[in-house]
Amino acid sequence: KVRRRLGTGVGGENYKTEGYVVTPNTMALLKHHLTITGGQVRTRFPPEPNGILHIGHAKAINFNFGYAKANGGVCFLRYDDTNPEKEEEKYFTAIREMVEWLGYQPYAVTHASDYFDQLYTWALELIRRGQAYVCHQKVEEIKGHNPPPSPWRDRPVEESLLLFEDMRKGKFGEGEATLRMKLVMEDGKMDPVAYRVKFTPHHRTGDKWCIYPTYDYTHCLCDSIEHITHSLCTKEFQARRSSYFWLCNALDVYCPVQWEYGRLNLLYTVVSKRKIIRLVETGAVRDWDDPRLFTLTALRRRGFPPEAINNFCARVGVTVAQATMEPHLLEACVREVLNEQAPRAMAVLEPLKVTITNFPALKALEVLVPNFPADESRGFHKVPFQPTVYIEETDFREEVDKGYKRLAPGQPVGLRHAGYVIAVQNIIKDASGRVIELEVTCTKSDVAEKPKAFIHWVSEPLVCEVRLYERLFLHKNPEDPSEVPGGFLSDLNPDSLRVVRSALVDSSVLSARPFDKFQFERLGYFSVDPDSEEGKMVFNRTVTLKEDPGKA
C-alpha cells in the first residue's frame, strides 16, 4: 500500500526511502531543505496546461492535495508549461477553477517556465560536469528500440558549451541540435533529451527563448526548486525514476522522492484530448463539458458534486495497480452525496392532464413539501395544488394487471405530499383513441382507503427542458481495437442523450442557479444546466435514484 510506503509523512527523511540515492552531498542538502520547509510535507499537482482536466486528474489532485492536507503540509499547483506549442490561457484558468471546485486551495500557483533561467544555468553546469552534450542526431534516428548511440556523446565540454549557446541564440534550426543527458534509463532508453529548439513563442516567457526543456529535464528540477518532499506521479513514470534521482544528484541539488501510483481509468469513456476533440468535431458531443464526458467540467455540468468525486478517488485508493473502474461506482458516490444535498422537488416528464372535479376549495391550495423527507428539520417548501394537476402518463393505465399499483379505473392512487387520493371518473381521448385527459374525484387521504401507491404530480408547473443521459459508448473499452474494431467513433450509443423539451417542474425550483441540484421524486437527481434562460430552465439528470439493475 502506498500510504504505508509513503510512511512518515515527514519531510527530510528522504534518505530512509528504499531506492533513494545517497551521495556525499545528500545529508547537507537535506539539512538545508529542512531549514526551508521545517520538515513540512510538500506535494504538487503538475498538469500540462494543454487540455481540460478529466477524472484521471481528479485522482492526482485528490492524492496530492489530500496527502498534504492529511499531514499538515502544503501542495503547489504547478503548470508544467515547458512545451510552448500547446498552451493557451483558457487551459490555465480552467485548471485552477477545477482544482478550486474540487475544494482545494493551492499553497502557491507556479509554472515550470518560472524556472527557465535557473534550468538553463543548470544545463550549462551539467555540460561543464561532463554530464550532458549537444547532439545532432535526427528525431527519427533516436526513435524506437535500440537506436544507435550518439556519435557526439564524447565531444569536448567546451564544444558542447559553445553549441548549446548557439542553440540558445537561434543558430540551429528545429531538430538540428538537442542537449542530451548522459544516462541510461530503466527501460534501456539512452541519453534522454534535455533541451530542444523550438521557434515558438511561449505563453509566459514570450520571445525570450527558442530552446525549451523537456519533461525529463524539467520535472525533477522544478520539484527540487520547490522543495517538494513527495513527488507523486502515475506508474508510467516509474521508468523515469532513476533519471529523476540521477539528474538531481548530477547537479548536487536537493532530491525529492518520487512515488508512483496507479492511474485511474474509467470504462465506457475516453479521456484523451485528441479523442475528445474528435468527438466534439463530429458532433457526437456538444463541447468539452458535455455531461456525457468525464472531463471535470463535464462532471460538474452534469451535476456531480466535488465531494462525490473526492470520495470516489479516495475509495479507489492509491495502490500501484492501475485501477479501471466502472462508472456506476462513481455514480454510487454521487447518490450518496446528493441524497444529503439535493432538496426534493417534483417534475413530470411525460405529462397527462388530470382535472379534479370535486376540488375542495375555490382557489388553489398550498401544499407543504419537506426538503428532505428523512429529516424534516431541514425545512419545507410550498407548492400550489389546483383542480388541474399533471401526472406521468406512465402512472395511468386503463387495464390493470398484477403488480401494477398506480392509477387505473377502479384503482385510486395517492398524490405525494398533497394529502389526497384521486380516483378515475372519466377518461377523455382524442380522435385516435389516445388518452389526453382524466377527470377524477379526490378524497382526503385521512378518510380514504389507503391507496396501493403514491405518485408525484405537479400543478401550476414551470415548463422546462430536461436532458437525460446514458453512457456515451456501448462498450467498456471503446478505444480497444479488439473490443471495438471500428474505432471509438463507431461505438457511440445512439441513445446517450434524450431531450425532453416540455417537462413540467414544480415552481419550487424557480429561483435555482446553474449547478443547483434537486431530487425530482421518483425520477432521479437533477442539476440546473448553464444553458438555462429566463423562463426556460434546463435540467440535466445527474443520476437516477437507483442504480439501473441492468448495469450492475
Place this chain on the structure above:
Amino acid sequence: LELYLRSCSSSPSENEIKLLTAEIERLKNFGCLGVSPSLEGLRDENAKLKYRLNFLQKSLQEERSKTAKSMININSCLQEIFGAAIQAAYPDLENPPLVVTPSQQPKFGDYQCNSAMGITQILLKTKEQKVSPREIAEKISKNIPANECIEKIEIAGPGFINVHLRKDFVSKQLSSLLMNGVQPPAVGKRKKVVVDFSSPNIAKEMHVGHLRSTIIGESMCRLFEFAGYDVLRLNHLGDWGTQFGMLIAHLQDKFPDYLTVSPPIGDLQAFYKESKRRFDTEEEFKKRAYQCVVLLQSKNPDFIKAWELICDVSRKEFQKIYNCLDITLIERGESFYHEMMKDIVKEFEDKGFVQVDDGRKIVFVPGFPVPLTIMKSDGGYTYDTSDLAALKHRLCEEKADILIYVVDSGQSVHLQTVFAAGQMIGWYDPKVTRVAHAAFGVVLGEDKKKFKTRSGDTVRLIDLLEEGLKRAMDKLRDKERDKVLTAEELKAAQTSVAFGCIKYADLSHNRLNDYVFSFDKMLDDRGNTAAYLLYAFTRIRAIARLASIDEQMLRKAAREEVLILDHEKEWKLGKCILRFPEILQKILDDLLLHTLCDYLYELATTFTEFYDNCYCVEKDRQSGQIVKVNMWRLLLCEATATVMAKGFDILGIKPVQRM
C-alpha cells in the same frame, strides 16, 4: 476580361456580363486561390521563420554588445530598439523606414525617431490605410522592447518620437570609455580592406592633386585599422609604360656607364622634360625609345636595371613627402600586374566578352557607352588592362572584402566601367564585396582656379609643404609663442600646426567638392581649423595638470567616481562625447571624413560651453589656492581629450603637449 465585357455590352447578353463581373470580383479578392491544404503549413513555417529571424537579430545584438571593449553606438542601439518596436507594431511591413537622429534641441529630447511619417505613407500606398503618423508613433512607442538606454519617450508634433536617454546609462558609458580608452564601435568579423591611394607616377613630381589622395587615403586606412579591419595600403605607382622607353634611351645617352656607376640624376623632373623634348623632336630618338620599351618589357636585364635606377630616384623623392606627412603604404605599381595582363585578356576572350575593333581588343560593359580597351592594336596593354588586373588581384588573391580607390573624380567613369567589368566576369558580387571609388574634387587656388604657381606651373608638393612650415612659424611668432616655448617645443608646434593644418583643411571639406587651398584660412586659430582644435586640445589637457591631478589619480577616479551629469552642459557634453562611435560608423559607411572634422569641432565648442559654465577646479580668488576639485568634471575633460586625441590620430594630426 474587362475588354471582353466592353465588347459584350454592345451585344446584349446580360447573363454573360453578370457572370464575368462576378468572376472579376472573385479574382480581385483572390477567390481563385481558395485555401490550399498546405497553406496552414506554410503559415506555420512562416511564423517560425519570423520568430527565428527575430531571435537571430537579438542574438546578434547581444553578441555585439558582449564584445565589452567596443564603444556602444547609441544611435544604432536606438535604431535596433525602434526597429524591433516597428516590427512588433507592424509585423506585416517589409523594410519599414527606420530613421533615428540626434535631436537638434534639448526640448526634443536627446534623439528622435521619425519613422512614423514614412510608415504613414507606406500604409497609404501599400495597404490603402489612412493612419495618422501620431497614431503610428503611439503604437511604436507602446512596442518599445525593454532596454537599458531609454529613460522616456514623448510624442511631439505630427508624430516625432523624442527619446530621452537614461542618465545612468550615459554615465556608465563614459566611465567605461575612461577605463577602457576610446574603442571602436563593434563592426563584427575582421574583414580585409584594400585601399589604393596616393599613386603618383614615376619620374614625375608629386603635385597637389596627389596630396588629396594621399591625405584622404591615409586617414581612411587609419580609420579602418582602428575599427579592427585588416588594412592593406597600396600605392598604385605609375611605374610601367611607354614613357620609360624615352627615359631609358635618354639615360643611355647621358650616363653611358649607368650599369656600373650610379647616375647622379638630381632633378628627375628636368630629366623627364629633356627626354620628352627629344622624343617629340628627334625622330631617331623616338624610334630608339620604342625599342627600349620592347626590350624592357622582354625583361632584358640591362633595361630592367635602367628602369630600376629611374624608379629609385622617384621613390626617394616620394618618400620625403610621405615622411613629412607621416604616410605609410606599400608600393605595388602597375609593373606588379604586368605579367597578369595576358591572362586577363585571355579570360575576357574565353568568356566571349571581347570584340575586335580596328585591331584593338575592346570590351563593352552593359550600361557604359565607352568600351574598355584591353589590348592596343600593337599588342600593348592599357590602363584599362592594368586596372582590371589590379582589381582581380585585389579581389581574388588579396581576398579583399572592401576595396577602396582614393582617386580623383575625373577617373570616375573609367573606374566604374572597370568595376562593372569585374562584376560582369564574376570576380565579385557587390552584395558581398564592396568596391568603392572614394572620389574627390580638384584643389583650387584662392582665385578659385586650378592651383598653379605664379608662373603657371603645377605646384610641387614639396614646395608647398615647405611654405606651410614657414607660414606656421610666422604665425607662432606672431602670437609670440617663441617667447613661451623652448626651441624644441616651438619646432614641434611648427610641424604639428603646418602639416596638421594642411591635412585638416583637406579632410574637413567634403571630398566630393573642389576645395580652395588657402594657407591663411587653414592657419586661422578661429573656426573649424586644425589650429583651433590643436589649441583647444592642449588647453583641455592642461586643466588636470594645473589642478595637480596626474594620470594615475584620474584613472582611480574613473573607476570609483560616478559621472554626474546634472548640469545641462555636462549632459550635453557627455552625449556629444558618446556620439564618437556613431560618427565613425557613418564614415565607415560613406567614407566621408569631413564628418569626423565637423564632429571634433562640435566637440571642442561643446566643451568650451561646458568649461565656461561648470567649474572644474575652484580656486580661492585671493590666494589662487585650489579649494575644490570637481573630479567628475575633470573626468569629463579627460573623456573629451581622449576622444579628440583618437580623432586626431585618425586624421593623422599630431597634437603637442604645449603650443
